[in-house]
Amino acid sequence: MIDILEHITAIQRHVSQTGEEVRVTLRRTYQAQLEEVWDAITDPDRIARWMLPITGELKVGGSFQLEGNAGGEILECDPPKRFKVTFGGPESMVEIRLTADAAGEAVELQMDHSVPAAFGGPSGALYVGPGWDGALLGLALYLEGKIEEGHDPREMANSPESLEFSAESIRAWTKAVRDSGLVPEDQLRPAVEAAVSQFAPGASVDDFL
Numbered sequence: 001m002i003d004i005l006e007h008i009t010a011i012q013r014h015v016s017q018t019g020e021e022v023r024v025t026l027r028r029t030y031q032a033q034l035e036e037v038w039d040a041i042t043d044p045d046r047i048a049r050w051m052l053p054i055t056g057e058l059k060v061g062g063s064f065q066l067e068g069n070a071g072g073e074i075l076e077c078d079p080p081k082r083f084k085v086t087f088g089g090p091e092s093m094v095e096i097r098l099t100a101d102a103a104g105e106a107v108e109l110q111m112d113h114s115v116p117a118a119f120g121g122p123s124g125a126l127y128v129g130p131g132w133d134g135a136l137l138g139l140a141l142y143l144e145g146k147i148e149e150g151h152d153p154r155e156m157a158n159s160p161e162s163l164e165f166s167a168e169s170i171r172a173w174t175k176a177v178r179d180s181g182l183v184p185e186d187q188l189r190p191a192v193e194a195a196v197s198q199f200a201p202g203a204s205v206d207d208f209l
Contacts, residue, residue, distance in 0.1 A: 002146075002161060007137050008168045013176040015125045023114040024125045028136050030107050032143045034100040037107045038080035040143060041096065050142035051135055051153055068154075091116050109136070122182040123191035129173040130166050130199040137165060166199040167207075174208050 012027040030037055040046050047054050056064035058074065065071035070088035077083040084095040097110045113128055120127060134157060141147050156162055174192055177183050183191075192208050 002137075002141070002165070004161070004165050004168055007140065007165065008133070008172055010140070011133055011136055011172070013125075013129060013172060015122050015176050015180040015182065017117060017122055017180075017182055020117045021114050022117050022119070022122050022124060023112055024129055024132070025113075026109075026111045026129070026132055026136060028109050028140070030109065030140060030143050031105065032107055033104060034098060034107050035080055037098055037109065037139075037143065040139060041109075042079075042083070046142075049147055049151060049153070050138040087113070092119075109139075111136075120191070121187075122180055123177055123187055125177050126170065126173050126191040126195040127198075129176070130169040130195055133169040133172070134162070134166065134199075163200055167203050170195045170200055170203075170208050 010028050012025075014025040016023050016025070040050070042058065044054050044058065051066070052069055053067040054064055055067070056062055056071070058064055060074050060077050063071060063073045064085070072086035072088065072092075072094075073090075075084045075086065075093075080098065082095070082097045084093065086092060087094040092115045093113070095112045095114075097112075099108045099110070100106070101108075111132060113132065115124065138147075138153055138156070170192065173195070174188070177188060177191070189205065189209060193205050196203050196205050196208065
């Protein structure tokens with residue numbers, strides 16, 4: 001069992017728009033050393049434990065593919081603190097930054113996912129945010145030693161507990177979009193409907209609005 005609300009509140013969420021670029025930002029702190037977190041998010045064998053199997057040439061100029069999900073190209077890499085990739089298309093960019101605390105015992109992970117505003121505008125945060133929340137949850141459980149050998153992240157994603165987490169994630173991202181002040185209320189419902197269909201099928205859209 002996981003404490004769903006604890007993991008939901010552990011993530012800071014922000015939605016912004018600058019010119020024609022929309023950016024979704026997530027921050028979460030992990031009680032681990034910098035090199036450990038870096039290795040967990042860049043080593044293919046370890047990524048497969050908490051996220052999805054990944055293939056490709058994982059170096060600058062190389063490409064990657066998450067099994068059954070998106071792929072992209074590796075644009076920049078500064079071990080053990082930062083990398084930037086395309087994700088699902090050349091105009092969709094994901095950048096990860098790791099910052100250790102002064103004692104070296106905790107690491108803040110910041111993820112920025114930026115896309116052209118034409119891809120769905122700020123309400124598009126609901127298309128990707130809950131999925132990223134699930135990834136950060138998986139990483140947390142892995143770093144805490146709560147994912148056993150042979151664990152299948154895809155099975156976990158379809159469990160009742162994970163669906164409950166996803167529902168709370170949609171609720172949190174709906175609030176983040178509202179807090180941005182960038183989306184009129186009448187434009188919010190279609191994005192929530194899409195998020196519910198993808199991440200919490202069977203839930204009532206009205207429960208999130």
